[in-house]
Amino acid sequence: EVAVEDAEIALKALLDITPDDADVYEYLARTAEVRGRVEDAGGSRNAAIRARALSRDIRQNAIEATGNNATAHINYLKMKQRQAGRDMAKRASLEGDYQALAKKFIVDPEVYLTLSYYYSGDVNRTDEAIDAIDEAIELDPENVEYAKTAAYLHYRKYSIFGVKDSLAKAMQVAERGLSLPNAQLVKGPRRGINTKNRYTLYSILSAWYVELAVEAQQSGDDLQHKNWVAKAEESIYQIEQIRGTSDNVYVIMWHGMLSYAKGDRTEAVRQLYDAYSQLKATEKADATLSYTLAKLFEGRAELGSRMEFLTSAIYESTRSIIVSKPEVMLEYAEVL
Numbered sequence: 332e333v334a335v336e337d338a339e340i341a342l343k344a345l346l347d348i349t350p351d352d353a354d355v356y357e358y359l360a361r362t363a364e365v366r367g368r369v370e371d372a373g374g375s376r377n378a379a380i381r382a383r384a385l386s387r388d389i390r391q392n393a394i395e396a397t398g399n400n401a402t403a404h405i406n407y408l409k410m411k412q413r414q415a416g417r418d419m420a421k422r423a424s425l426e427g428d429y430q431a432l433a434k435k436f437i438v439d440p441e442v443y444l445t446l447s448y449y450y451s452g453d454v455n456r457t458d459e460a461i462d463a464i465d466e467a468i469e470l471d472p473e474n475v476e477y478a479k480t481a482a483y484l485h486y487r488k489y490s491i492f493g494v495k496d497s498l499a500k501a502m503q504v505a506e507r508g509l510s511l512p513n514a515q516l517v518k519g520p521r522r523g524i525n526t527k528n529r530y531t532l533y534s535i536l537s538a539w540y541v542e543l544a545v546e547a548q549q550s551g552d553d554l555q556h557k558n559w560v561a562k563a564e565e566s567i568y569q570i571e572q573i574r575g576t577s578d579n580v581y582v583i584m585w586h587g588m589l590s591y592a593k594g595d596r597t598e599a600v601r602q603l604y605d606a607y608s609q610l611k612a613t614e615k616a617d618a619t620l621s622y623t624l625a626k627l628f629e630g631r632a633e634l635g636s637r638m639e640f641l642t643s644a645i646y647e648s649t650r651s652i653i654v655s656k657p658e659v660m661l662e663y664a665e666v667l
Contacts, residue, residue, distance in 0.1 A: 356393030478508035544592035618648035
């Protein structure tokens with residue numbers, strides 16, 4: 332509680348100096364929410380409810396104080412969406428607010444990113460999510476975050492709806508993303524975020540190349556299999572350069588994925604399970620890794636292991652595999 336109180340004092344002092352800074356209001360609102368959780372855990376009745384009301388007031392004040400500032404409006408809408416939770420009727424009721432925001436701030440790319448995130452919450456509105464992120468990219472073509480979002484949405488359209496052209500578009504967008512300024516390896520304050528962006532782009536490309544290599548091998552198309560394996564090798568080599576050492580858990584993981592792409596299932600299981608065990612020990616989970624292991628154990632006697640990997644991919648990863656591969660729930664039901 333002392334740390335929260337100190338943060339509140341510092342932020343209020345900063346707000347006196349910069350009364351039109353939407354970010355300071357947002358930090359203050361988040362601090363109020365943290366205080367509510369701390370007090371609620373300590374047994375204070377209705378602390379969380381009071382905190383939500385206070386954070387809402389702070390964000391409303393931000394809109395009034397910052398004037399024509401899109402960030403304050405975005406933060407307020409994001410809060411309303413979080414508070415709607417999984418209530419689809421409440422979430423749907425926010426659509427008019429998001430559309431009004433896009434009309435009010437027609438040249439602000441962050442507004443379209445926010446609109447894209449909203450639509451992406453419903454897989455059946457993937458096209459609308461893509462249209463929104465395309466607007467953001469048109470306004471700010473050098474933004475790597477927009478490129479990552481667009482690539483993911485195009486892949487999801489391919490994976491869920493089977494639109495083949497969407498996979499090619501996803502790869503095109505991700506490959507272009509690698510050339511953007513904030514995906515370059517640099518020294519200085521941008522090093523961490525740039526490195527993360529570059530790793531993310533190579534990771535999603537590697538996953539797609541591996542997926543296509545496996546499909547080509549299963550269909551007996553040797554030429555395409557070699558082509559996708561070669562692309563996966565180059566992409567995974569770049570990941571190794573970013574991570575730096577061959578014993579890094581993610582390097583081990585991607586070497587396992589490459590073995591899977593090549594058709595060496597025994598080596599793939601060994602390497603992937605090694606990476607899985609290391610991540611599990613640190614209470615982390617990678618949906619792609621877990622789902623790949625589940626596929627490798629398909630048709631084998633170890634149903635308990637397959638159930639564990641599917642559970643990890645669906646429920647224990649930061650981004651559940653179900654978002655891009657909803658058919659995983661059928662696989663999960665088969666082993667129950």
